[in-house]
Amino acid sequence: MKKVTASGKTVEEAIEKALVELNTTREEVEVQVIEQPQKGLFGLFGGKPALVEVEKKPDSIEEAMNFLNVLFEKMGVQVDIVVKPENRETVFDLQGEHIGTLIGRRGQTLDSLQYLVNLVANRNSDGYLRIRLDAENYRERRKQSLEQLADRLANKAIQTKKTVKLEPMQAHERKIIHTALQNINGIATHSEGQEPKRYIVINPR
Template sequence: MKKEITVQTKTVEEAVKNGAAQLGTDENGVVYEVIEEPKRGFLGMGSTPATVKVMYVFKPLEAARSFAQTLIKDLCLDAEVVIHDDGSGEALMEITGADAGTLIGHHGDTLDAFQYLVNLAANKKETDERKYTRISVDIENYREKREQTLRALADRMAQKVKKNGRSVTLEPMNAYERRIIHAQVQGIAGVSTNSVGAEGNRRVVIYLEGTEKPTEENAAKFDPQQSRGGERKDRRNNRRSGRGGKKSSERTSAPRDEEKPVYKRPADKPRPQPRKIEKAKDLDAYFAKLKEFSSNNPQ
């Protein structure tokens, strides 16, 4: 990540100095490129100033801070950015403020995405000499609270597996949270863990040691949703086949009714003309016409 500015002054040195001041640093913290050398001209006529592009390349933590502050400002959030660096190539960014919780999301999904973008901004290489810096982002101590919740969940589910003798499949988690589950269950005798599923929907399965290990091939067996769905489908099919077989046997054993003859009009008998009733002005006249019609056309 870098900032750059183009400056025009009488000399290159002056342009570099002015450009560095506008970028908020000194001359030693910038790099520059001379676009056009200054020309004196003749008797002050035809002279041209020096055109210099001055660039400031952010250090990883500066780039991360600038990105986070810009994002928070664009989202109109009341929050501040604090970075703790121990010089080991890893740093912690803390977001504090009244609106900081907005950046956590469901189970930390928004926080994980925010941390990913912060690391992209911090480690965008502008020069080959730049080293990778890992930055962890935490908001209102969410990481520690989430870790405690996951460890308690691992203990509770491990005891459930030991009691019932059946494996338990947890909800989808990211790699960081799955590592917490694996590490916690390792200290519990009699149970073990393995991850199954595609990335983005990867789950931890806690199972009894000595039983079948969950793998990608048999993952459906350990997926509670697929298992319940399959059992329900099998039960429905069995019920349908049972009812269908019973009805089929009843149909085959019961005699069929004889076919009734269909009346056909003889060819020499003319088709009867449709009945016509003349329009009547009122209801009484209508019934009178109907009575007259019936007497003239006996059945």
């Protein structure tokens, strides 16, 4: 039950009755006053109670999961979503067969799904929610791969004393590269180009 109609002597009393029936709090509902209370003749006869309609606000995480489940069903893949709160974000860990299809080349499909699911989660949210999609620990494996790449190309720039340009990457992957190289002596990094073809440049000092 996500919507109830309740009555009371006052609007607040009617709302409280609805909250009890919904087993929720005032912050988690939207209230529509259908009728204001009316006093009867001489305050005794023919009065009308307040009437309100109280509806629970959509749960953003639940909406995001429903969106993905419908999408996966249309794609014909069987996926279980394990929700893991982590620091200031919520991780949706995708588990099942043929997960590689959902990851895509260098995580492009996974990143696209993540972008869409964040749009869905935040369309009715009061504050910004951050959902991170992961599958088969891909995010950590990709992070390690990028850090190894960064180390190898930094050494190349130092040894050859020539500028090294990386292929275009998304912003979160460029951040991994910059972070991995920020404390290495003998090089400096910056990004060039416009999205989605923005790339990192490693300069020897």
